[in-house]
Amino acid sequence: MAYKWIVPCSTMNKTKTKMTAKSSMIVPVIGKLFCSPSEIILVVRNRPQVVNGGGFVVTNPKKNHKIVFMVDGCGVLGKKEEVILKDADGTKLLIIRRKGGIVEAVSLYKRWNGYKYNLSGSSQELVFCLKDPKPSCLNKNSPIKISIRSNACSNLRDFEIVGYFPDRDCTIVEQSTGIVVAQVGVRKEVGQVMTNKDLYHVIIKPGIDQAFVFGVIAVLDYIYDGSTTW
Template sequence: MSEPGKLMPIISKAYCSSSPITLTVRQRPRVISGGGFVVMNSTQNAVFMVEGCSSLGAKGQLRLKDGHGGLLLSITKKESIVQSLSIRNRWDGYSVDCEGEKKFIFSLTDPKCPIGKEIKIQIEHQEATTKGCRQYFQVNGSFVHRTCSIEDHRGNIIAQLGAKGSNGRDWYNVTVQPGHDQAFVIGVLAVLDNIHGESTRC
């Protein structure tokens, strides 16, 4: 767990809370709104939106937006000859400023043959780069069954998924622990959604 009162922003400290936050993820039908998903808070207000291939018209492209439609994160699946020979797929997440400049935020790698393999999440942000270090996270459990967690390198859970009633695949909860960046967690869920062929996939 994080130290009491300590915020650990990766995208922005605006998305870090001093108490646990439970958000509800609702997948959108592709035929109605282009797919992707909406993330709501306890008052049923949209706090994040994720757009995928069906909305953007390009495979391996994801966008994370805030509840007002402002772009927070652009996520791209790397495609290259070297990447095609790798045993893992790689996804890179970037923030984009008002002038269109991109800043690398994180990379996520998933095994091309996922049986028995872990999904590694590598984080690199301004503070970590300045200090010459990197933070590592890991996804454990089953995203498909909504029983997975995101853990730090010490094994502390920073976010936990849970099914929501009988519609667990279309609606599910994610609880983010105090101090951790909710926007980053949703960015990771966007990639997991695409990897498993769900709402953000064409």
């Protein structure tokens, strides 16, 4: 039986025009291997804490739900404010840490840095920075922002989160153009029977690094006390 993937109306109404806009954007933050020439829909399922230590897995529904990525958080790593993104073989691709320290203490944002592992896994390169606004009257309604720091990108780009991740109703948008590069949603029939949002999908536009997108989602999951915090 074929299922239809439904994008939440609240987000769709705001971004419908931008989603259909043509773009030659190529953003190989982690690597071109993770940039598809066509749009792709991947499914996220939270792992139970008691069995797998929390975190989540990402699968491809068009390939019999073959695992694409895995994310480990506190339950596996034994560390707070740190998440690791791995590929289907368990190879580490990204480690994302909360920066903290004196600089953050006086900042209006909580900062998370994403580091890419090299081929040997022995060193790491800063590839993106995510800034989460602290609760403040000065920061009211400020979005979560992501800045690319990868040398692999031809030009640095800034993105922001539009919508509300805990509702699985949000998008990653290029800040300067408003173009949606990835969209989080819940299939209609799933939303009717699962209220805890443990199963959702992510639509990723052509040319966008899928590993980067799920690195961002891993941080959002942690910020909002998701499966990576267990």
